[in-house]
Amino acid sequence: MGPARWIAVAALVAAAVVPLFLRPAPGQVLEASGPVAGASVRFQGACQRALTDRHGRFQPPANPRGSARITASRPGYAIAAAPADRLPLQLFLTPLPAADNDEYHWLDPVSCASCHGEIYSEWSASGHARAANGSRFLHEYNKLAADRPEAIGVCALCHAPTFDRDPSLDYDLRTVKGVNANGVHCDYCHKVIEARTDKLGFQFGRDAYTLLRPPDGQQLFFGPLDDAVREGETFSHAPLYSQSRYCAGCHEGVIYGVHVYATFSEWLASPARAQGKQCQSCHMAPTGKLTNLAPGMGGMERDPQSLASHALPGATEDMLKRCLTVQVSLRGAVAEVRITAANVGHRVPTGFIDRNLVLMLEAVDAAGKPVVAAAGPALPAAVGDHCGKSGKVFGRQLRRAEGGPVPFWAAHDAEDDTRLAPGAADVTEVTFAQAPARLRVRLLYRRLWLPPGSPGWSGNEVTVFDRRFPP
Numbered sequence: 001m002g003p004a005r006w007i008a009v010a011a012l013v014a015a016a017v018v019p020l021f022l023r024p025a026p027g028q029v030l031e032a033s034g035p036v037a038g039a040s041v042r043f044q045g046a047c048q049r050a051l052t053d054r055h056g057r058f059q060p061p062a063n064p065r066g067s068a069r070i071t072a073s074r075p076g077y078a079i080a081a082a083p084a085d086r087l088p089l090q091l092f093l094t095p096l097p098a099a100d101n102d103e104y105h106w107l108d109p110v111s112c113a114s115c116h117g118e119i120y121s122e123w124s125a126s127g128h129a130r131a132a133n134g135s136r137f138l139h140e141y142n143k144l145a146a147d148r149p150e151a152i153g154v155c156a157l158c159h160a161p162t163f164d165r166d167p168s169l170d171y172d173l174r175t176v177k178g179v180n181a182n183g184v185h186c187d188y189c190h191k192v193i194e195a196r197t198d199k200l201g202f203q204f205g206r207d208a209y210t211l212l213r214p215p216d217g218q219q220l221f222f223g224p225l226d227d228a229v230r231e232g233e234t235f236s237h238a239p240l241y242s243q244s245r246y247c248a249g250c251h252e253g254v255i256y257g258v259h260v261y262a263t264f265s266e267w268l269a270s271p272a273r274a275q276g277k278q279c280q281s282c283h284m285a286p287t288g289k290l291t292n293l294a295p296g297m298g299g300m301e302r303d304p305q306s307l308a309s310h311a312l313p314g315a316t317e318d319m320l321k322r323c324l325t326v327q328v329s330l331r332g333a334v335a336e337v338r339i340t341a342a343n344v345g346h347r348v349p350t351g352f353i354d355r356n357l358v359l360m361l362e363a364v365d366a367a368g369k370p371v372v373a374a375a376g377p378a379l380p381a382a383v384g385d386h387c388g389k390s391g392k393v394f395g396r397q398l399r400r401a402e403g404g405p406v407p408f409w410a411a412h413d414a415e416d417d418t419r420l421a422p423g424a425a426d427v428t429e430v431t432f433a434q435a436p437a438r439l440r441v442r443l444l445y446r447r448l449w450l451p452p453g454s455p456g457w458s459g460n461e462v463t464v465f466d467r468r469f470p471p
């Protein structure tokens with residue numbers, strides 16, 4: 001062999017052997033009793049991850065952000081962290097405490113604000129923060145307390161889940177104080193380890209959730225991240241937090257025999273669920289503004305698209321307009337209104353049983369005088385002010401022979417449910433006595449059945465659609 005050949009052979013050998021040395025050594029995840037299989041390993045903040053094999057071994061994933069820490073996690077264990085350059089690359093997982101501590105003292109949400117400022121301000125402005133003392137809630141609660149004082153205790157289960165040691169046993173939310181007055185708050189939600197749905201609707205609020213509260217002197221939070229780290233604190237990844245099931249315990253409830261809240265079961269039957277959309281996909285979608293969970297307090301810069309929002313918008317003007325499409329046609333004396341609900345995970349309206357949409361058609365002649373309808377639906381007495389006009393109500397009404405709606409805690413004989421189903425169009429046709437010169441079509445969303453202008457009316461109505469034809 002000539003020298004040229006020797007060089008070629010040496011190059012081939014090097015090409016085969018050198019990558020073996022360049023390839024990073026495998027790492028391992030262990031617990032006291034030995035290797036841990038199925039643990040998720042990632043450099044903090046990176047989206048690439050590796051899973052451990054049955055020997056607890058993993059090939060280190062990419063570290064595109066040059067993170068100084070590597071983390072390992074598995075549901076049921078505390079998230080572990082180690083310096084990224086530790087050799088050998090070993091991470092040790094610690095199992096979570098075996099039992100819940102029911103002597104635990106709840107932390108006030110204000111105590112999270114010093115580090116999680118942005119999440120705190122989102123939560124403070126949300127319905128969850130007002131769940132125990134919001135004005136509409138108290139408006140109904142006071143009516144209930146007047147009608148059935150013995151029946152008020154059940155409301156606390158969902159509206160103030162940490163209010164569980166009332167010495168008077170009344171669980172009267174008008175007397176709730178301290179941390180429990182924060183309604184559905186941070187520390188409660190982040191102590192949930194399991195959300196049971198085996199008695200869906202019949203076991204609800206705090207009775208449907210299993211908590212894991214740490215022993216005195218320690219801290220423990222569950223959440224969607226599998227790489228959250230803070231000195232002196234324990235985090236644990238729980239995939240549950242990114243699933244609809246997590247919300248089911250409070251957003252499904254049969255109270256006094258009435259299926260007052262049905263949002264989760266509506267979601268189970270929805271096209272959104274078939275497309276893999278969870279409650280969080282629409283109600284906790286990242287805003288793109290949150291880039292660091294605890295800036296300057298140990299948080300790291302993260303991809304804003306990986307961080308959920310806690311504003312949890314419900315039926316706001318924006319959410320309603322995003323999911324409802326209204327198409328109007330006027331041919332001679334015949335008006336047709338087609339309403340479609342799409343991009344929504346349940347019926348519209350959903351949530352509290354009183355929520356309703358009022359569709360209204362008002363026609364005038366050339367002189368501006370009202371034109372009456374010759375055929376088509378008219379609004380029932382339940383809508384109050386607009387009763388008798390052409391239109392429809394989309395909502396649930398508990399009725400008695402003499403009329404409705406009655407509150408859910410009062411006896412009733414029948415229920416009408418005329419709400420919109422996701423993906424299906426509803427068509428309303430009205431034939432006027434003569435071809436109108438102008439037609440006004442309105443769609444109003446109302447939170448409670450209240451006479452307009454009455455106490456509690458403020459914030460009760462949202463205009464979803466209001467247009468005149470011709471414009």
Ligand code: HEC
Pocket residue numbers: 109112116119120121123124128184185186187189190223224225241242246280281284293306307308309310
């Ligand atoms: C109704 C229950 C609930 C309340 C109240 C709540 N959270 Fe969350 N939180 C969640 C859920 C669910 C997620 C996961 C969302 C996802 O994966 O899309 C989450 C995610 C998080 C995360 C992970 C990062 C992120 O934004 O995705 C942090 C940190 C957090 N919450 C802190 C807080 C703090 C602080 C408060 C109070 C100011 C709070 N949470 C109130 C349920 C709640």
Ligand code: HEC
Pocket residue numbers: 107108109111112113114115116186187190221222223224225226227228229230235236237292293294297298299300302
């Ligand atoms: C002294 C600062 C500080 C305080 C106070 C604080 N946290 Fe955190 N929290 C952090 C840091 C740092 C992280 C990790 C951030 C990261 O990895 O980007 C974190 C992460 C979290 C996570 C994510 C866990 C996961 O695995 O998804 C949750 C949930 C959380 N905190 C809840 C709370 C709640 C609830 C409170 C108030 C009761 C609170 N924190 C108070 C600093 C704090």
Ligand code: HEC
Pocket residue numbers: 126127128130131132134137158159161184189205206246247248249250251279280283284312313314315
């Ligand atoms: C511990 C009980 C509880 C849990 C868990 C819970 N909620 Fe709620 N939620 C409530 C209560 C109670 C209200 C009503 C607050 C009020 O009185 O206006 C509410 C209100 C809402 C609203 C309406 C907010 C508004 O401003 O009108 C939305 C949307 C919502 N929740 C979504 C969710 C989603 C999504 C989840 C799961 C990630 C969830 N909730 C988990 C109890 C809960």
Ligand code: HEC
Pocket residue numbers: 244247248251263264267272277278279280281282283313314315316319320322323343344345346347348349350351352355
């Ligand atoms: C595909 C997006 C999408 C999904 C998935 C989704 N929602 Fe909604 N949600 C909406 C829209 C849009 C509205 C506003 C229209 C309405 O009130 O029905 C809304 C309204 C609500 C309301 C009414 C709040 C109020 O102000 O009365 C509640 C409560 C709610 N959703 C909870 C949930 C829960 C719980 C889940 C999961 C079981 C869920 N949503 C799944 C889009 C979604």
Ligand code: HEC
Pocket residue numbers: 127134136137138140141144151152154155156157158159204205249250251252253254255261314350351352355447
């Ligand atoms: C199964 C859990 C659960 C129980 C029990 C419960 N609620 Fe609710 N409540 C909710 C949820 C979830 C919402 C939010 C739905 C929405 O926004 O449309 C809500 C919303 C409301 C609202 C609307 C508040 C607003 O701001 O518009 C009123 C009023 C209300 N509840 C009254 C009561 C009363 C009174 C009781 C006791 C008889 C009670 N609830 C028991 C879960 C519950």
